[in-house]
Amino acid sequence: MAQSPNRHQLFWDDALLILTMAVLAGCGLIYEYLLSHYAGRVLGVMESTIYTMIGLMIVSMGLGAFAARNIKCAFNGFVWLEVTIALLGSTAILIIGGLIAITQLMPQLIADLFALPPDATPKGGIFKQLSYIAFKSPYFFGFLLGFFIGMEIPLIARIREIIHQKHLQHNLGTIYGADYVGAGIGAAFWVLLLLSIDISKASAITAGLNLAAGSFFIARYWQYLKWRKTLVSLHIVLGLAMVVIFHVGNQWLNQMNNLLYMDKVVYSAKTRYQQLTFTERKMGLEQGNVVNFYLNGRLQFSSADEEIYHSYLVTPVLAASARHENILIIGGGDGLALRDILKWQPKHVTLIDLDGELLDIFTHPAGLLPDRLTKELQALNEQSLNDERVNIIKGDAFLEIDKLLSSGQNFDAIIVDLPDPSHPDLNKLYSVNFYARLKQLLAGDGLMGIQSTSPYHAKETFISIGKTVKAAGFNHSQQYHDNVPSFGEWGWTIASKMGASPKTRLERITKLPVEHQWLTLDMIKAAFIFPNHFFEQQDEIGVNYLGSHTIYQLHQSAWRDQQGLNN
Numbered sequence: 001m002a003q004s005p006n007r008h009q010l011f012w013d014d015a016l017l018i019l020t021m022a023v024l025a026g027c028g029l030i031y032e033y034l035l036s037h038y039a040g041r042v043l044g045v046m047e048s049t050i051y052t053m054i055g056l057m058i059v060s061m062g063l064g065a066f067a068a069r070n071i072k073c074a075f076n077g078f079v080w081l082e083v084t085i086a087l088l089g090s091t092a093i094l095i096i097g098g099l100i101a102i103t104q105l106m107p108q109l110i111a112d113l114f115a116l117p118p119d120a121t122p123k124g125g126i127f128k129q130l131s132y133i134a135f136k137s138p139y140f141f142g143f144l145l146g147f148f149i150g151m152e153i154p155l156i157a158r159i160r161e162i163i164h165q166k167h168l169q170h171n172l173g174t175i176y177g178a179d180y181v182g183a184g185i186g187a188a189f190w191v192l193l194l195l196s197i198d199i200s201k202a203s204a205i206t207a208g209l210n211l212a213a214g215s216f217f218i219a220r221y222w223q224y225l226k227w228r229k230t231l232v233s234l235h236i237v238l239g240l241a242m243v244v245i246f247h248v249g250n251q252w253l254n255q256m257n258n259l260l261y262m263d264k265v266v267y268s269a270k271t272r273y274q275q276l277t278f279t280e281r282k283m284g285l286e287q288g289n290v291v292n293f294y295l296n297g298r299l300q301f302s303s304a305d306e307e308i309y310h311s312y313l314v315t316p317v318l319a320a321s322a323r324h325e326n327i328l329i330i331g332g333g334d335g336l337a338l339r340d341i342l343k344w345q346p347k348h349v350t351l352i353d354l355d356g357e358l359l360d361i362f363t364h365p366a367g368l369l370p371d372r373l374t375k376e377l378q379a380l381n382e383q384s385l386n387d388e389r390v391n392i393i394k395g396d397a398f399l400e401i402d403k404l405l406s407s408g409q410n411f412d413a414i415i416v417d418l419p420d421p422s423h424p425d426l427n428k429l430y431s432v433n434f435y436a437r438l439k440q441l442l443a444g445d446g447l448m449g450i451q452s453t454s455p456y457h458a459k460e461t462f463i464s465i466g467k468t469v470k471a472a473g474f475n476h477s478q479q480y481h482d483n484v485p486s487f488g489e490w491g492w493t494i495a496s497k498m499g500a501s502p503k504t505r506l507e508r509i510t511k512l513p514v515e516h517q518w519l520t521l522d523m524i525k526a527a528f529i530f531p532n533h534f535f536e537q538q539d540e541i542g543v544n545y546l547g548s549h550t551i552y553q554l555h556q557s558a559w560r561d562q563q564g565l566n567n
Contacts (some may be wrong), residue, residue: 013163013220014480015358018178020213021156024082025179026186028149030206031089035145038093038199039138048556049138056139062152068325071151074158075217075224081155082214083234085148090207090238090245092141093199097256099134105259106130106164191271194410196272200249204242211239263292264374271357278373291376292486293334295419302486303380306336309484311519312492312527313417314340316480317449319512320494320505323412323527328404328441330397331451332417333358335381341415342384343514349390350404351409356394359385361394398428401437416450420555421461427552429515430465431544435472439497448474448504455481455530456489458558459543464551468544471494476501480527503528506562 036053071077081098111121157175161168168174194202215235218225225231258265263279270276277294291303301309314337318324324344329337333353341349355357363385385392393400416438421430435448442448450469455462462479470477474495481491494502497548503525512521544551 004090010163013158016216016220017156017160017163018174020216021175021178022039022182022185023209024149024152024213025182026189027085027089027206028061028145028152029183029186030190030194030202031149031285032083033182033187034089034093034194034199034203034206035138035142035187037195038096039142050179053139054144054561057142057149060146061150064147065145065154068151068154071155073224073226074162075157076226077151078155078159079214079217079225079231081148081151082210082217083231083238085145086207086210086214086238086242088141088145088148089210090203090242090249092138092145093203094245094249094252094256096137097253099137100131100255101259103131103134104167133440134179145437150483159438162235167274198250198252198253198270198437201246203428204246205244207562208239208242211235211242222413257297261292261294261295263290267369269357271355271359273355274358276358276361278369280373280376285420289372289376290356291373291380296422298419298422299486300419301334301336302345303376305485307518308482310336310340311516312480312482312490312524313337313449313451314415315512315514315519315522316492316494316502316506316527317413317415317447318344318514319415319509319521320502321447322445323443326411328352328409328411328414328438330401330414330416330418330438333362333416335383335385337389337415337417338390339382339384342382342387342389346389346412349387350393350409351385351390352393352395352400353398359392359394368398388465398434401434401441404441405437409441410443411441412446414442414446414448416437418451420453420458422555422559423552424549424552427544427549428546430468430551431546432468432550433473435469435495436476439473442497444498448497450495452479452491452493453536453555454487455479455491458555459534461551461554461558462491463535463538463541463545465556466493467538467541469493471543475499478528479530480524481530482527483522528556 032054035057036050040049041054068077069099080103107122107127110116116122155174157171160171160175190202211518214231218228218231218235222228254265254268257277258268261277261279263281265277266280267278268276274295275297277297279292279294281290281292283290293300293302318327318341324341324349327341327346327349329341329349329351332338332351333352333355338349338351357481361368362377362381365377368374369377384390416429419426421427438448448469450465452465453461466477466479475498477493477495478501479491479493481489495500496505500508506521506524509521512519541554542548542550
């Protein structure tokens with residue numbers, strides 16, 4: 001009879017240990033995702049960063065598993081381990097943000113201190129090296145976290161055998177089974193909940209689970225532990241720190257990120273898909289303010305010159321189209337391209353954008369944004385998204401266009417106003433498959449216009465977009481360019497389904513049907529002229545088929561060259 005309670009206690013001890021392993025496995029996977037996700041946004045090379053981070057952490061976990069053999073007391077080692085992981089997991093991203101901000105700000109501080117002119121701001125040498133180290137710091141923290149996470153399985157396996165007081169034949173199988181199941185649950189938890197909240201809150205919640213595991217061990221295995229009061233005190237202090245990080249960590253992170261922008265950040269928010277940032281530059285009472293909008297740290301438009309970009313995107317397409325009654329816009333959730341399209345008096349416009357939260361901000365900014373920013377955005381897009389002729393579809397354009405095809409929709413013109421292909425998910429929207437389905441939606445005499453990145457900074461990407469459109473079955477695919485001060489040299493692609501080429505159609509026009517206060521017909525015609533030999537290597541540049549990632553890889557390589565990351 002005396003053994004029965006012991007068996008009962010042994011059962012519950014074992015169950016709690018296995019459950020703890022499953023929870024910690026989920027935490028470990030979430031830490032991988034957190035660091036990969038943040039590092040991808042910071043470095044701008046999302047796909048390679050994620051794969052590198054996960055691979056690095058797996059290797060470091062293996063090294064941690066080897067190192068766990070050197071821990072004499074598994075109980076003490078485990079509790080100290082969870083404290084360490086919680087501390088690193090909750091603060092790593094905050095430290096990374098601070099390091100990047102400081103190294104980016106330091107050259108300007110020195111320039112201001114010594115009254116150096118803008119062209120003499122120190123950016124090379126040690127400043128470049130410090131910036132490089134700061135941008136690579138996510139990998140350092142990823143290695144550390146992976147190393148300590150790798151110790152968890154060996155320690156829990158030893159603890160189970162100590163409790164059972166014998167060698168367990170299927171010990172590792174049981175622990176690894178809990179680890180795999182827990183990792184799967186952690187992945188689901190990340191996708192369903194943590195991906196949609198602030199990254200600092202997600203890290204605080206995850207670190208809290210590590211502290212909970214350590215607290216359970218302190219309470220249950222008190223007799224095995226040394227430095228008990230110290231461990232209890234550390235858990236209390238770190239627990240309070242988790243609460244602080246949960247509530248103000250994102251504010252700190254935003255302040256650090258805001259240091260990277262030249263102008264004052266007036267609003268910043270994270271949607272499920274991207275980080276939104278608005279900055280404002282005061283230009284005086286007569287000139288008004290300049291509003292800049294960034295996605296994941298990359299400029300999307302500046303109120304100072306967005307008119308140039310959007311007029312080139314919209315005007316050539318509609319000027320050369322036979323009709324303007326039914327227009328389709330892919331992207332363009334800011335409503336600026338739509339604003340220009342509505343000047344052509346269409347009967348109906350369909351706009352498809354993935355990010356519903358972004359659409360809400362530009363459609364109904366009042367109550368979501370500061371009052372002054374609300375007024376500035378409403379004046380900028382002229383509240384085009386609220387026009388009764390506009391049908392807004394919140395969804396993935398890659399899937400939504402199939403619904404339009406099924407319903408027999410047909411459009412006189414199509415405008416594709418998407419961000420640059422800086423993420424694998426965007427690459428599919430620059431593919432032959434996508435353009436071919438858009439071609440089916442286009443009227444026989446209609447035209448399609450596409451934002452096509454910079455022909456100067458990303459020349460091969462620009463050319464590949466034109467070739468991909470042509471490979472999708474368009475009769476003519478032509479490209480044009482001009483300077484947009486905020487972006488530099490920028491390019492667009494225009495394509496016709498059949499009949500005369502877009503350029504030929506524009507040459508037949510003697511006057512723009514809708515007069516523009518800046519853009520002229522002669523400027524449009526001149527934009528089709530490129531420097532000598534610009535296209536001479538186009539035969540060597542690939543077409544972006546679905547799954548090939550050609551355009552994404554070309555764009556990433558160009559971006560890394562521009563940032564000096566390929567050196």
